[in-house]
Amino acid sequence: MPDTPPTSILQYDDTDEYRPEPAPPPRVPAWQDGSIRIGIHTSIAGDIVGALEIAQRLGANALQIFSTSPRMWPRGGGARIAAADATRFKARRDELGLGPLVVHANYLINLATPDRVLRVRSIQAFHDEIVRCLDLGADFLVVHPGSVRDGDRKRGVLDLAEALRQASRGLKLGTLRILLENTAGQGGVLGWRMEELAALLDACPELPLGACIDTAHLLAAGYEIHTAEGLEQTLQRIEQTVGLRRVHVVHINDSRVPLGARVDRHQHIGKGHIGLKAFKRILNHPVLAAANATEDGRGMVRRAFILETPIDKPGDDLRNVRALWSLVGGMPVGIAAAVPRKVKTPWEKKRAKGGVARKRSKKTRRSRKSRK
Numbered sequence: 001m002p003d004t005p006p007t008s009i010l011q012y013d014d015t016d017e018y019r020p021e022p023a024p025p026p027r028v029p030a031w032q033d034g035s036i037r038i039g040i041h042t043s044i045a046g047d048i049v050g051a052l053e054i055a056q057r058l059g060a061n062a063l064q065i066f067s068t069s070p071r072m073w074p075r076g077g078g079a080r081i082a083a084a085d086a087t088r089f090k091a092r093r094d095e096l097g098l099g100p101l102v103v104h105a106n107y108l109i110n111l112a113t114p115d116r117v118l119r120v121r122s123i124q125a126f127h128d129e130i131v132r133c134l135d136l137g138a139d140f141l142v143v144h145p146g147s148v149r150d151g152d153r154k155r156g157v158l159d160l161a162e163a164l165r166q167a168s169r170g171l172k173l174g175t176l177r178i179l180l181e182n183t184a185g186q187g188g189v190l191g192w193r194m195e196e197l198a199a200l201l202d203a204c205p206e207l208p209l210g211a212c213i214d215t216a217h218l219l220a221a222g223y224e225i226h227t228a229e230g231l232e233q234t235l236q237r238i239e240q241t242v243g244l245r246r247v248h249v250v251h252i253n254d255s256r257v258p259l260g261a262r263v264d265r266h267q268h269i270g271k272g273h274i275g276l277k278a279f280k281r282i283l284n285h286p287v288l289a290a291a292n293a294t295e296d297g298r299g300m301v302r303r304a305f306i307l308e309t310p311i312d313k314p315g316d317d318l319r320n321v322r323a324l325w326s327l328v329g330g331m332p333v334g335i336a337a338a339v340p341r342k343v344k345t346p347w348e349k350k351r352a353k354g355g356v357a358r359k360r361s362k363k364t365r366r367s368r369k370s371r372k
């Protein structure tokens with residue numbers, strides 16, 4: 001057998017090389033356009049997609065939700081959002097251009113507790129919160145830092161950091177950021193002083209953490225944000241401790257209780273101890289209202305201002321959203337177009353239904369007459 005002729009030496013032709021199509025860079029979400037973001041906490045009762053529709057009808061362009069019942073421990077197995085619901089939610093949110101999407105964690109979660117049973121439960125529940133945020137494509141997950149019954153705050157800070165690590169173990173957080181919220185300072189809660197909130201953030205540098213600052217909590221904790229001078233001092237304090245670049249969301253709530261009361265009571269915008277003038281200063285403050293480039297440098301974002309005001313009577317939510325827009329120069333035309341002149345409350349819907357019944361009965365009477 002002759003040897004294989006030397007001509008069979010393979011020639012390398014670089015056009016033969018397999019080149020996978022480069023993955024297109026993910027689209028910049030519509031909300032990362034540098035525009036003012038005013039949001040409100042909306043209910044997911046009934047259908048999670050409904051929360052998006054409510055936010056839009058109220059004239060908000062951002063929103064906050066609970067991803068599960070906020071005052072109950074989830075009963076086993078129900079941790080995930082059904083895939084079909086998550087897909088519908090993400091598609092509809094994209095259509096409406098709502099963002100950021102903030103998820104507020106369950107109130108029962110206490111990641112700093114010295115109680116072992118509560119701690120294990122809290123870590124599991126917070127893990128599930130993260131999973132649901134990833135299901136929904138949420139941008140931020142807000143959680144209260146928790147409280148220490150025994151008064152050992154230093155241990156509480158370290159325990160919280162360890163609990164956050166454990167809860168996020170094995171999960172790829174992607175663009176999701178966990179925000180620790182400042183508190184009003186009731187009981188043994190952590191994070192009502194900015195120095196402590198900063199310590200909490202610093203205790204866990206390996207996780208994508210940030211801060212959510214609540215105006216009602218600031219006032220209750222003794223920060224004088226209701227005066228022009230006090231606001232400047234408070235912002236300086238935040239900058240020197242937490243750092244304003246770490247503040248991604250501001251909860252805009254008026255306070256039912258005065259300066260330094262150390263309890264958490266939200267009030268309608270302009271009806272509490274902070275007042276309309278102060279909110280105008282807060283919403284338009286160059287430091288708080290500035291637009292910043294996103295981490296990947298492709299979008300522009302502003303801090304979202306999210307309402308968590310009470311609904312004492314029908315229409316309070318719409319009035320509070322309108323109040324915020326009026327302080328920043330009015331509701332943008334595109335957003336105003338989506339807001340019905342009057343939002344129907346469940347009670348009004350019922351009455352409207354009754355009206356339909358009356359009309360029908362008139363018609364019936366008429367048809368009876370015509371038959372005679």
Ligand SMILES: [Zn+2]
Binds near residue numbers: 181214251308
């Ligand atoms: Zn809040």
Ligand SMILES: [Zn+2]
Binds near residue numbers: 216264265266
């Ligand atoms: Zn609060």
